[in-house]
Amino acid sequence: xxxxxxxxxxxxxxxxxxxxxxxxxxxxxxxxxxxxxxxxxxxxxxxxxxxxxxxxxxxxxxxxxxxxxxxxxxxxxxxxxxxxxxxxxxxxxxxxxxxxxxxxxxxxxxxxxxxxxxxxxxxxxxxxxxxxxxxxxxxxxxxxxxxxxxxxxxxxxxxxxxxxxxxxxxxxxxxxxxxxxxxxxxxxxxxxxxxxxxxxxxxxxxxxxxxxxxxxxxxxxxxxxxxxxxxxxxxxxxxxxxxxxxxxxxxxxxx
Amino acid sequence: xxxxxxxxxxxxxxxxxxxxxxxxxxxxxxxxxxxxxxxxxxxxxxxxxxxxxxxxxxxxxxxxxxxxxxxxxxxxxxxxxxxxxxxxxxxxxxxxxxxxxxxxxxxxxxxxxxxxxxxxxxxxxxxxxxxxxxxxxxxxxxxxxxxxxxxxxxxxxxxxxxxxxxxxxxxxxxxxxxxxxxxxxxxxxxxxxxxxxxxxxxxxxxxxxxxxxxxxxxxxxxxxxxxxxxxxxxxxxxxxxxxxxxxxxxxxxxxxxxxxxxxxxxxxxxxxxxxxxxxxxxxxxxxxxxxxxxxxxxxxxxxxxxxxxxxxxxxxxxxxxxxxxxxxx
Numbered sequence: 001x002x003x004x005x006x007x008x009x010x011x012x013x014x015x016x017x018x019x020x021x022x023x024x025x026x027x028x029x030x031x032x033x034x035x036x037x038x039x040x041x042x043x044x045x046x047x048x049x050x051x052x053x054x055x056x057x058x059x060x061x062x063x064x065x066x067x068x069x070x071x072x073x074x075x076x077x078x079x080x081x082x083x084x085x086x087x088x089x090x091x092x093x094x095x096x097x098x099x100x101x102x103x104x105x106x107x108x109x110x111x112x113x114x115x116x117x118x119x120x121x122x123x124x125x126x127x128x129x130x131x132x133x134x135x136x137x138x139x140x141x142x143x144x145x146x147x148x149x150x151x152x153x154x155x156x157x158x159x160x161x162x163x164x165x166x167x168x169x170x171x172x173x174x175x176x177x178x179x180x181x182x183x184x185x186x187x188x189x190x191x192x193x194x195x196x197x198x199x200x201x202x203x204x205x206x207x208x209x210x211x212x213x214x215x216x217x218x219x220x221x222x223x224x225x226x227x228x229x230x231x232x233x234x235x236x237x238x239x240x241x242x243x244x245x246x247x248x249x250x251x252x253x254x255x
Numbered sequence: 256x257x258x259x260x261x262x263x264x265x266x267x268x269x270x271x272x273x274x275x276x277x278x279x280x281x282x283x284x285x286x287x288x289x290x291x292x293x294x295x296x297x298x299x300x301x302x303x304x305x306x307x308x309x310x311x312x313x314x315x316x317x318x319x320x321x322x323x324x325x326x327x328x329x330x331x332x333x334x335x336x337x338x339x340x341x342x343x344x345x346x347x348x349x350x351x352x353x354x355x356x357x358x359x360x361x362x363x364x365x366x367x368x369x370x371x372x373x374x375x376x377x378x379x380x381x382x383x384x385x386x387x388x389x390x391x392x393x394x395x396x397x398x399x400x401x402x403x404x405x406x407x408x409x410x411x412x413x414x415x416x417x418x419x420x421x422x423x424x425x426x427x428x429x430x431x432x433x434x435x436x437x438x439x440x441x442x443x444x445x446x447x448x449x450x451x452x453x454x455x456x457x458x459x460x461x462x463x464x465x466x467x468x469x470x471x472x473x474x475x476x477x478x479x480x481x482x483x484x485x486x487x488x489x490x491x492x493x494x495x496x497x498x499x500x501x502x503x504x505x506x507x508x509x510x511x512x513x514x515x516x517x518x519x520x521x522x523x524x525x526x527x528x529x530x531x532x533x534x535x536x537x538x539x540x541x542x543x544x545x546x547x548x549x550x551x552x553x554x555x556x557x558x559x560x561x562x563x564x565x566x567x568x569x570x571x572x573x574x575x576x577x578x579x580x581x582x583x584x
Contacts (some may be wrong), residue, residue: 038327038348119420122429205428206387206411216413217388221344222323 041225050229058214059233065209067237069124070196073131074188081136081184085143086169095144105137110195114202123205127212130199135188142184146177178252186245190238197234289489291481291496295335296322297533298415299359299439299550300477302507302543303335303500305514308521308531316531319414326352332485333496338478339390339568342576352480353582355497357559358504360473361462362439362551363391368425368432369454376407380433385418387411393571394465394474395436402468407434415441425453436461439549440534443542462551469570473559476551483582490584501555508552511543 025043032042053059088095117126200212211230218226294315295301307314322336329350376382386392399405410427412418419441421427465474486493518536522528525535542549565575
């Protein structure tokens, strides 16, 4: 009994996560029985389809393509967000200057952006550009907030010690902003994946391997099972990234 | 106080009883009105229902995937959809839709951009097709490989609307395009666009090419499907419905101007016509006039059933369809 209590205490969080997952599958299973339509397959049928898709090489190429483009978009957005966010954090006038642009990027209908870009750009570029448009503001704001929320006593100390230059950015400001930045990275990767796949669905191309193109193809045939199966693949990928980032945060002792 | 409550209770009961009695009598005396509700993708098949422009209850138009999904939902008595695609999916569905007749049988064309008359694609050319996995794409690929023996690069757009945009701009995903595989009535809309600067030529009628290649009179495209169980229960209504569709198809072949006038009287605005049918009435008339039959409307007097569809599928190297998916009259 004491061992059981200790086990539960140690693995409380994973147990509750597991129970939460079971609950989701239970809900899905029950609602699929109630709806009783091939247009709303249950978890068992979907997972059978998923395993069939995992036996197909095209699925892995599509995953690599989608994740690859999403990571390229993230990298571009991170670098630009870091540069502009840092400048905006240091110089208030620059932050104010960029406010209209950030607002537009935040509120621009993503689907409209896809439809405009697809006629202008090569197939691989549209998902990358659209994803950048969505996640750049998140990274940018994280850097701005991180820098602006460095505590006053620290800033005062820096001023007194004459440490307000380049080095202080990497030694003081960046570590102090780490929690904002890590949170933004986690949010960006999940959102980036969603947006990237959406762009691929709206503008599929035979020239590039993508999860979105596969989903679009199945949609044209009104096949919901594979659509759900591909969605599960996307969820698993983001979950893996999420867990990896969580472990990194723990190791670096970032809150 | 008690007296008032009792009175209210008695009054409520009287009203309730009277209402129930009225409903009871009504259900005994009113005959069931059976209507055949149809759903179709926009485009050529809607010509068979041209007079239903304002009847959005009994004739619904939607996008291809949503129409295909209706085969699984079973909400509509009749569905118009790409015949071979629907027939290949019917075995996986629990509903009992069956193929009745072909509505359109070949409205596909090969066009060139800035090329000499009748010049065919070479290995250096970029050709844009659409619906790679559907009938248009399969027929086009077959002709390219086994009839014309051409080696050009084919880029595949998802649908006819995207192919139309390619023909209008001359570009696909940023690259210059030399040939576009297109369908009517979208093709006519592009040809009528005077702001397009590049030269577009229609070089091949795919239906005629297919006939030369295989001897088959049609490329089965939109077909009409109804539920067998519903047909068995309402044969008179369904047979009247089939006669109605035949009459409309006949008119589309013999007098498309009458159809144009009917559409315009229902929906005067050309843009709204496009939203409802997939084409403005004037474009339809131009495509259909003088016996051109650009929509590929199938003559209602010709038989195009299981044998013909299976012959077509065999020519494509595809599996044939069992007779159980064709309506038993």
